[in-house]
Amino acid sequence: MIPLTYYLLLSAALFTLGVLGFMIKRNVISMFMCIELMLNAVNLSFVALARQFSLLDGQIFVFFVMAVAAAEAAVGLGIVVALFRNRHTLDVDEARLMKW
């Protein structure tokens, strides 16, 4: 049996990489991908803790997180397409006005 600590440390490392990517990337799509990475890191710790306490509830939460991630990706990418159509750029620094 692999100790819980290993899974949680892997989850922490992936989450940190996601946070770092969210800060250093300037492309909207790359920033979105870093958000997905953070969601996955959290999912990993949910599943690891579900195994630790032999409860299935953690896996149910992962299921809901995935549904929210799918909804978020659809709406977010719709916003990205709308942004590109209006501003012809994917750089977030270019999109700092609420209305143009």
Add this chain to the structure above:
Amino acid sequence: MELGVFVILAVVSVASAANILIQRQPIHSALSLILTFVCLAGIYLQMHAEFIAVMQVVIYTGAIMVLFVFVIMLLNAREEVSPHKSRVVRFLGIPLVIVLLVELGSIVFHSFPEGTPVAQETLSGSLGNTQSIGMLLYTDYAIPLELTSILLLVAIVGAILLAKKEL
């Protein structure tokens, strides 16, 4: 053996997650992220969370990342250029991220010391993993499940509205 497989999957997933940050072309980042997701699916399989592993592949790699790759190609996203990169990120961001990692690591070690016993009984009893999740999902979690369907409906309407010609 079990530990070896875990270490390989963990190293590959962290390396491909780091590759997301290194690559400047969004399409290369997307392909790296797919590799990370597949490694995570392998780790879920190892934890006997078969349903979650399959969902990981079907939803994340199959649906979400296809959408990402589709949008990247549709918008013809090029190499990112950052002429006026914020200095705050360079001098404050990376140290703060290291602080975050150390903090998370210390929390993990304090909450679950090395010898924390792992529950030995099987998760799902006599039923399979998918069957137990289905039972739980339609009994205890029936209302959240219905709310999720409403959320997905709202997302469909929102995505169509956002993608309309004139916004």
